[in-house]
Amino acid sequence: DVKVTQSSRYLVKRTGEKVFLECVQDMDHENMFWYRQDPGLGLRLIYFSYDVKMKEKGDIPEGYSVSREKKERFSLILESASTNQTSMYLCASSLIQSLNTEAFFGQGTRLTVV
Amino acid sequence: KQEVTQIPAALSVPEGENLVLNCSFTDSAIYNLQWFRQDPGKGLTSLLLIQSSQREQTSGRLNASLDKSSGRSTLYIAASQPGDSATYLCAPAGANNLFFGTGTRLTVIP
8 A cells, every 4th residue: 555654743833943844655656745734725735746856836835845855755844934834734645747646645744833 | 726616515414324425626627536535633545536537436335426527526425334424525636736625524423
């Protein structure tokens, strides 16, 4: 089975801190994604990557950056955390760029910024 | 931009009932459509993937249909069980993204 693992289930950070969310997949998938999920808004795409060192902005990239130095790992970085970034963050991966294959999600990271 | 709507937002049924969850989307130019379930505070679990060329896909008690031209998909759950209680999300796929609605929260009452 495909496994997508996010480094933390719960995080509490202070306003202004630099925050790293890590995601690792074990199936050699090309594509990796970061979403955030908020009540009433559904899942929204922050960034995605279709190859090592490649990244594309999603719908809501402001305040975030990403890093993909290795194929299996995709990191989401909050440069200076703010309270409006309190959310559930979900990482996903899929095999090929056209998304004609199944996407798999991690267990989520609940981030609270105080 | 793709807009996804799931109706109803919440549904409560007695155990054993068959039920249908509805999903509509505005842009029919999709690669595929995936159904997920999400338990409270958890990530998404993939249930079914329907390719854009397919009309239907089945897995156990689940059956999903896709009518791409009308922008509709349904998820049929047969003989519902309390363990089916969760939020169900449909996600049509574009070239580089999955688009999500806010889901249907299902409660199956024992």
